[in-house]
Amino acid sequence: MMNVAVPNTPEEVLRRWMTSSDQLSVSADGSLMIEGISAAELIKRFGSPLYVMSEGTLRKNFRRIKAAFEANWPAAINVMYAIKANPNPSIRAILHEEGAGGDCFSLGEIQATFLGGADPNKIVVNGSYKPDEVIARAIDLGLTINLDSEEEVDSVEAVARRLGKTVRVGIRIKVLPEDYFKDFSSDCFKRPNFFQGMRRSKWGETAETAKRIIRRLTGHEHLKLFGYHTHIGRASRDPNMFGAIGAELAQIVLNLYQETNFAPSMIDLGGGWARERDPESSGDVRNPHPIEDYAAAVCAPMLRIFRDGQMPLPEIWLEPGRYLVGNAGVFLTTVGLIKRDTELGFTWVNVDSSTNNLLQIDLFGYTYVALSAEGMHRPLRQKVDLVGMTCVPSVFVRDCAMPELKVGEVIAVLDAGMYGEAKGYQFNSLPRPATALVSGKFSWLIRRRETVDDVFSTMVLPERFKQDEPRVS
Ligand SMILES: Cc1ncc(COP(=O)(O)O)c(C=O)c1O
Incomplete structure (x- = not known):
C-alpha cells in the first residue's frame, strides 16, 4: 500500500486532493486563490456565504470528457450538460x-x-x-x-x-x-x-x-x-x-x-x-x-x-452533471463562533451557512474537503467539527484537520458546484447565498443573495392576520 504522508498544512491538504482541472492555488501570503482571485477578496466583493464557480474548470471538464469519448468512439459525441446539477x-x-x-x-x-x-x-x-x-x-x-x-x-x-x-x-x-x-x-x-x-x-x-x-x-x-x-x-x-x-x-x-x-x-x-x-x-x-x-x-x-x-x-x-460542474464550484463561508468543550474534548467551528447549502451531505453523507482559506500555510493544529447554523446537526465536515482559526476568517469547501445551489433550501428561513463566477482575475455576480423578504416572497398572509406592527403577544 502506498504510504501517503499526513498533510501538515491546508496547502498540503489541497495538494493531496487537487485534480487536473482545478483552478486552485495558494498565494505567497497563504491565501487560497480561485483562478486569479483570493477567497477572502471574493467574500469582500460579494459577501458571505458564497458559491464561486470557476469558468476555467468548467471548460476544462467539458473538453476532457468530450475528448475521452472521442478517443473511444468512431462516430460523433454529443456531451449534454445535465442542468439539474446547477x-x-x-x-x-x-x-x-x-x-x-x-x-x-x-x-x-x-x-x-x-x-x-x-x-x-x-x-x-x-x-x-x-x-x-x-x-x-x-x-x-x-x-x-x-x-x-x-x-x-x-x-x-x-x-x-x-x-x-x-x-x-x-x-x-x-x-x-x-x-x-x-x-x-x-x-x-x-x-x-x-x-x-x-x-x-x-x-x-x-x-x-x-x-x-x-x-x-x-x-x-x-x-x-x-x-x-x-x-x-x-x-x-x-x-x-x-x-x-x-x-x-x-x-x-x-x-x-x-x-x-x-x-x-x-x-x-x-x-x-x-x-x-x-x-x-x-x-x-x-x-x-x-x-x-x-x-x-x-x-x-x-x-x-x-x-x-x-x-x-x-x-x-x-x-x-456532476462531472462538469462538481469541482468548478467552491463554497465560501465565514467562521462566526468557535465553541470549545475541554471536558468533552470537542471543538465546533460554527460558520455563517449550513448544510442546506450543500445538501448532498445530509442526503447521501458526502465527505467534502474543507480548507482554511486564509491560513493555507498555517500548521494543522486541531480536529474540529465544521458546523452550520440550522437546527439539524449541519455537520459540513466531522473531525476536520484545521489550523488555529479566528472568527471572521473564510473557510472553503471544495466540490460545491453540483447539486448545492440546485437543491439548496431555506430551512430555518435562511436566505440562500449569492453565486459569483470567476475567470482569471475577473469576477461577476451570477446570482444575487436572497434577503429575508425573498424567503417569504411567495407566502401570502390573508388580510385577517395582517398587523401594522409585529405581533408581540
Ligand atoms: C436522466 C439523468 N441524466 C443525467 C443526470 C446527471 O447525473 P450526474 O450529475 O450524476 O452526472 C441525472 C441525475 O439525476 C439524470 O437523472
Missing part, C-alpha cells in the same frame, strides 16, 4: 460556447437551458412523467424527447398531432446486468438491495416493451424514432459497472435491430460519471479512475457488439 444560466452559457448539448427535465430547466444558449438539435428532455406543457415546449423548440414508458407515447403523440409537428424520440431502457448487480452494493447510495431497488425504480422500459414501442412508431407521422437512452446515476466508480452496462445495452439494442430493423442514430448513456476527487464515495476521496477509464470501459463492448452484429454505429450522447 441551473445557473451563466454556466449553461459557458458550456454552450464549448458546444455542449443539454438534458432538461422540466419547463424551468428548458428555460434555463435556452436562457444560457442552446442548439435544439443537441438537447433532450427526460422524465418519467412530462406534463403536456413540457412536451409542447420541447416539440416547439425541436428538442428530442426520451420516452420513459409505453404510456407516454400517447401523450407525446397527442401533443405532436395537435401542433402538427414531428418530434424525435428516444426510448429509455432499463439496463441492469444481473451478473454484475446481483451482489452489488453502491459506494454512494446506501441501499440494502440495489438490484431489486433499481428493478423497482420508475425509470425505463424493458426490451420487450421497447420492441412494442418501435413497432408502433415505425413510419409514424409525428414521432420519429431516433435512439435509446439509459441512466444508472452515480452508483459506483468501478469502470466494470460501465462495462457491464455498455455490454447489456448494446446487446439489447442489437437484438432490437435484428428483430425490427430499427438502427438508432444515437445512444444516450446518461450521467453519473464519477469525478477524480470523489466525496460522493464512502471510500477514499481520491478516485483512481479518470474519465478516460469510464469511456473505454463502456465504449469497448458496445463497439464490439455493434460491429459483430453489423449494425451502423450511432452517435454517443452523454448527460454529465
Whole structure:
C-alpha cells in the first residue's frame, strides 16, 4: 500500500486532493486563490456565504470528457450538460460556447437551458412523467424527447398531432446486468438491495416493451424514432459497472435491430460519471479512475457488439452533471463562533451557512474537503467539527484537520458546484447565498443573495392576520 504522508498544512491538504482541472492555488501570503482571485477578496466583493464557480474548470471538464469519448468512439459525441446539477444560466452559457448539448427535465430547466444558449438539435428532455406543457415546449423548440414508458407515447403523440409537428424520440431502457448487480452494493447510495431497488425504480422500459414501442412508431407521422437512452446515476466508480452496462445495452439494442430493423442514430448513456476527487464515495476521496477509464470501459463492448452484429454505429450522447460542474464550484463561508468543550474534548467551528447549502451531505453523507482559506500555510493544529447554523446537526465536515482559526476568517469547501445551489433550501428561513463566477482575475455576480423578504416572497398572509406592527403577544 502506498504510504501517503499526513498533510501538515491546508496547502498540503489541497495538494493531496487537487485534480487536473482545478483552478486552485495558494498565494505567497497563504491565501487560497480561485483562478486569479483570493477567497477572502471574493467574500469582500460579494459577501458571505458564497458559491464561486470557476469558468476555467468548467471548460476544462467539458473538453476532457468530450475528448475521452472521442478517443473511444468512431462516430460523433454529443456531451449534454445535465442542468439539474446547477441551473445557473451563466454556466449553461459557458458550456454552450464549448458546444455542449443539454438534458432538461422540466419547463424551468428548458428555460434555463435556452436562457444560457442552446442548439435544439443537441438537447433532450427526460422524465418519467412530462406534463403536456413540457412536451409542447420541447416539440416547439425541436428538442428530442426520451420516452420513459409505453404510456407516454400517447401523450407525446397527442401533443405532436395537435401542433402538427414531428418530434424525435428516444426510448429509455432499463439496463441492469444481473451478473454484475446481483451482489452489488453502491459506494454512494446506501441501499440494502440495489438490484431489486433499481428493478423497482420508475425509470425505463424493458426490451420487450421497447420492441412494442418501435413497432408502433415505425413510419409514424409525428414521432420519429431516433435512439435509446439509459441512466444508472452515480452508483459506483468501478469502470466494470460501465462495462457491464455498455455490454447489456448494446446487446439489447442489437437484438432490437435484428428483430425490427430499427438502427438508432444515437445512444444516450446518461450521467453519473464519477469525478477524480470523489466525496460522493464512502471510500477514499481520491478516485483512481479518470474519465478516460469510464469511456473505454463502456465504449469497448458496445463497439464490439455493434460491429459483430453489423449494425451502423450511432452517435454517443452523454448527460454529465456532476462531472462538469462538481469541482468548478467552491463554497465560501465565514467562521462566526468557535465553541470549545475541554471536558468533552470537542471543538465546533460554527460558520455563517449550513448544510442546506450543500445538501448532498445530509442526503447521501458526502465527505467534502474543507480548507482554511486564509491560513493555507498555517500548521494543522486541531480536529474540529465544521458546523452550520440550522437546527439539524449541519455537520459540513466531522473531525476536520484545521489550523488555529479566528472568527471572521473564510473557510472553503471544495466540490460545491453540483447539486448545492440546485437543491439548496431555506430551512430555518435562511436566505440562500449569492453565486459569483470567476475567470482569471475577473469576477461577476451570477446570482444575487436572497434577503429575508425573498424567503417569504411567495407566502401570502390573508388580510385577517395582517398587523401594522409585529405581533408581540
Ligand atoms: C436522466 C439523468 N441524466 C443525467 C443526470 C446527471 O447525473 P450526474 O450529475 O450524476 O452526472 C441525472 C441525475 O439525476 C439524470 O437523472
